[in-house]
Amino acid sequence: MGSWKEYSVVKTLDEAVHKLSTAIEPVKIIAGGTDLLLEIQQGHQPIVHTLIDVNNIDEMKCLEVRGQRLFIGAAVAVSKITNSPLVKQHALAVSEATGLIGGPQVRNAATIGGNVAHALPAADGMISLVAMDTQAVIYKDKSFVEVPIMSLFKGPGQSTLEKTEILVGFYFNLKQPGEASAFDRVMRPQGVALPILNNAIWIKRNRNIIEDIRIVFGPSGPVPTRAERVEEVLKGYAMEQSYIDLAKKTLRETVKFRTSKMRATAAYRYELADLLLERVLKKAWERTEEV
Amino acid sequence: MENEKMITFEVNGKLVSLEKKPGEMLADLLRERLGLTGTKIGCNEAECGACTVVIDGEAILSCNFPAEKAHGKQITTIEGLATKKENGNGNGRQGEYTVHPLQDAFIRYGAVQCGFCIPGQIMTSYALLESNPEPSVEEIQYALKDTLCRCAGYPSIIGAVQAASESIRTGNPISDPVVPIARDAGRIVGHSVYRPDSIAKVTGSAIYSDDLHFDGMLHARVKRAMIPAGIVESIDTSAAEALPGVKAVLTAKDLFAEKVHGLVIKDWPVMVGVGEKVRYVGDAIAIVAADTRDIATEAIKLIQVKIKPLPIVNSAVLAHKEDAPQIHESGNLLKHIKVRKGDMDSGFADADVVLEHTFFTNPNDHAFLEPECSIARPLENGRMEIYVGSQIPYADREQVASVLGLEEEQVRIIGQLIGGGFGGKEDIAGQVHAAMLAQKTGQPVKLLFDRQESLIVHPKRHATQIKLKVGAKSDGQLTAVETELYGDTGAYASLGEKVMTRATTHASGPYEIPNVKADCYAMYTNNPPAGAFRGFGVLQSAFAVETMMDMLAEELKVDLIKLREMNALRVGSVTNTGQLLDESVGLLECIEKVKTALYEKAGSDPFKPVFDQNDPNIVRSWGFAVAYKNTGLGGGAPDKAGAEIELLPDGVFEVRSASAELGQGLPTVLQLTAAEELGQGVDQVRVLLSDTDLTPDGGPTTASRQTYVTGNAVRHAAQAMRDLLTAELAERYDVNPEKITFIEGLAQIDRIQVPLADISKTLRADKVEPKVLYTYWAPETKPLGQGGKMHVAFSFAAQAVQVEVNLLSGEVKVPQVITANDVGFAINPLGLQGQIEGGAIMGIGHALTEDFVITDGQVITDRLARYRIPSIHYTPKITSFIVEHPTKDGPFGGKGVGEIVLIPTIPAITNAVYNAVGVRVDSLPVDQEKIRMAKVKQMV
Ligand SMILES: Cc1cc2nc3c(=O)[nH]c(=O)nc-3n(C[C@H](O)[C@H](O)[C@H](O)COP(=O)(O)OP(=O)(O)OC[C@H]3O[C@@H](n4cnc5c(N)ncnc54)[C@H](O)[C@@H]3O)c2cc1C
């Protein structure tokens, strides 16, 4: 009867933690609610007693440069991230990825924290953050802890966050000369709203050499993983078709894709991975030329 | 400290403070507690955008926004855009309201059809223009991406947003779009007019069934089997009955009169009782009425049902096997339908080439944005009122009355606005259940389907398997076509027999062929029932035969347009059912129009693949298809409609018919028709539809028949009204009847003018009711198998569609459509344009996005998130030609429009895919993975 009994809007992290540990169970954090409320409504999650709304905690609504890094609060709506000049400047992949989530109305409510905490292996915003080598900030035991974003995932739909741990925001390095990032995905026009495959790439260029690179595909496995062997094939080499072809070959040998009913066979996913790798890599490479 | 129990926010400039309610979404608060029912709920799952409101300047889905989150915010809903004028005269469109430029533009551009999505469209656009006053087409599409319109008025929506943007920036009024008038336009008919209901639809004041509220109203829910085949062993409702707030729980035991419903064949149990058979997942087992919807939902969960599963029959082909489990006592065969013409042996012997291929079409859901809703209200005198958006009000009345054990006259169906139907609101949905619960409790009962229930329960488009064998001479002349069709009509008959009959009679396409044989097996299965859906069987067979025509053209190396021209039906042709077409066959002109435009756009070889200059993996090409579709029921079914016209005391003519408006624009057509005949302007004619107490039976709104049949009824009624008034006035004023004419609002009697209002009052004072009733009978038709005239008329169409295929991913886009439709006469060109655009986009949806998946009787696509209908991103550039070959008995020559517009789109797309990449699509929808994997195979 309704998805919740009590809806509690908190203003500070301490208040949130306090409520999380004292409110009537079951209790859950809610941000945009675009995942959580539908899951409860459709019976994929049990009905909760208390929802703790974290949208009004100042620290979590911040999007700003801090030192050599960009900070994006977990409660920033993805539409704000897409359109943020700072994000566009430092992490186009993140702007692109968040701009593809749902439609504009969903993006006005959905947050980046929710996209990550939901821990789906192909969440667009999350995949782009992985490519940015993002550090996540967690508020736990009254202090802020920084962990690599990859450590947040346990399995599909399961994060490693404990009940009273709150995801506060994300840090990644500001863009340096020669660096760039890009994101793209392929959807199926029928069926579920999840991409068949998405891909985010961050790259550091030195003249015509790929000095450093990070490549992530989603979904590939129960938790997001970097395509490290593919990265190795490209790292330190020139941006040339022969290396791209070699990278595709390595991709087929080392990255595991699954067949998922109604979405795609593994064989088709490899085709798309070829396409995306080349498309996204070239897009990122071209961007390194821009200042 | 703020009061923790209250939510306070501003809505449309007014501060409101309300008590918090656990679990309440903003949409529910707005609709139920503030009566702001302009905000619609189409899906309740954040997919459709109908519930969009603007919060602090941003478009938000209110169905998924906790009401408590609105605290301290500023909300604008559709009701907040227009301002009501203090001294409006209430007559004209702009009389009562000063509308926002967006609202004005939506009306003028004909973007309003059924209207259900319109508040969401306008609010999303409003938020866009607030932040981006001059959006490009791409930006409009980006902003409206998830605000769905099933009537698919997307081109008009884009036009309207651009026009509003310009008007806001320049301060100039919005000008009307250019829509050509009909070729033989009359004084009124053949000119574009705005829909009479559009002002209500753009301001949010239009009322749909779920917007109604009655004192003491209970809320109903239905316990469904959720198992496709089985025997009910036990039903325990005790826990549900004990739940506080539950007012009634009924099961099959409580049925005391008729126990089944159905449109042609009554084979659909109102509820399945203990010991009885479950035939599909949507079968009703029990119904509950409670004080609130939440309580009713909870009660449904408490009902314990034991069903012993039976083997599942999951396809028509399986159902036809001899050892298949029998679904009904009569067996699994609903109907074997046959078409015979000429002699097949000699037909194939004459052929130089014979081709054979089997095609598959998938089921589709109507996905009208307004889910089914019925409200039953018992009256003290024992009558029952049903408020429902229904395509066939009189059939509802009969079915409800028979289950309640009442006389038909004891039941009154009060038709409400329909938020899209497309054939999916012809069968009983909640009408009977709501009425039973109202009868039991003595209170009004609302039964609203949620989206999941809608997707599971109501009849779908028939899945078919179509085996075609064609024979042709080497020059392309067709000598014989043989077809074997299997149609999956699901658990119950619905209109299955009619639909599959149409599929069968249209199976060899709009061609004259000397030898034709078609056999169709309409089979019961344990899938959701299949029934009427825009295109009515013809869509499926057109996909098969139009693909086959392209295969034949390739085999014979003849031009694929020439092949169609050579065999096309024309005046003097005899159809495969033996009907001589003696008039009104515009197919060749449709082909000519499309062909000319196509060559202009794409050169003389439009069907070759063209690679993108910048990206060698993008390839484009065109595809072509034609179609025809009957108008009216035909096949010997008596096809009639009644219409009544009354001159009201205020001088307005009211036209009444129980035909339904699904968004297709029927009221405008009837209004124009009456206005033309009565010498009036549109403001002097009002249309009342779908009330079984007040309006005569208009027959079913199906088979593209309303313009023709009800249009004729109104035309004749208007003529009779003119005669009546003329006779009365001639007598009273002692003038020759020839000296009496009617002009806007007035009668011209020789040299004097008398207001119609005065005439109405005078006649009434003399006990003469200025009212006429006319029942129009469509010309008699012959049943299938007897030859002769099976249908009163046919509409024809040709389309060329451009596709763009990504060779690496297999993704398909449709950038352009050229369409020509022979509709006899364009009574309202603006409304017709909406039908044509909407039809083409629905066709694109069927070809590319829509796949209703049923696995072993279970509906997999039970959410809008899984059953995808085309968004504004699928809007192609549409070039449209209206072809008008009038049919002599149609109103002003008009014939059906609603279905023909969509039928050729699908094969034109799949043919274009073949022309672009060489992959033949023989099962729907197009699967991008299949295209890519086929390319991969071609490479090795
Ligand atoms: C129509 C539609 C289309 C969509 N399309 C896409 C798409 O294309 N791509 C895509 O990636 N996603 C898509 N989504 C999914 C969804 O919008 C995103 O995952 C969204 O970013 C989730 O954010 P939220 O704020 O709404 O999360 P919520 O629903 O509020 O929360 C999600 C989960 O995260 C937890 N949580 C939230 N914030 C925190 C926090 N700060 N600390 C700890 N736990 C937290 C919640 O407890 C909950 O378990 C779509 C959703 C809809 C409805």
Ligand code: FES
């Ligand atoms: S009703 Fe809210 S998105 Fe459909």
Ligand code: FES
């Ligand atoms: S007008 Fe958009 S759904 Fe009907």
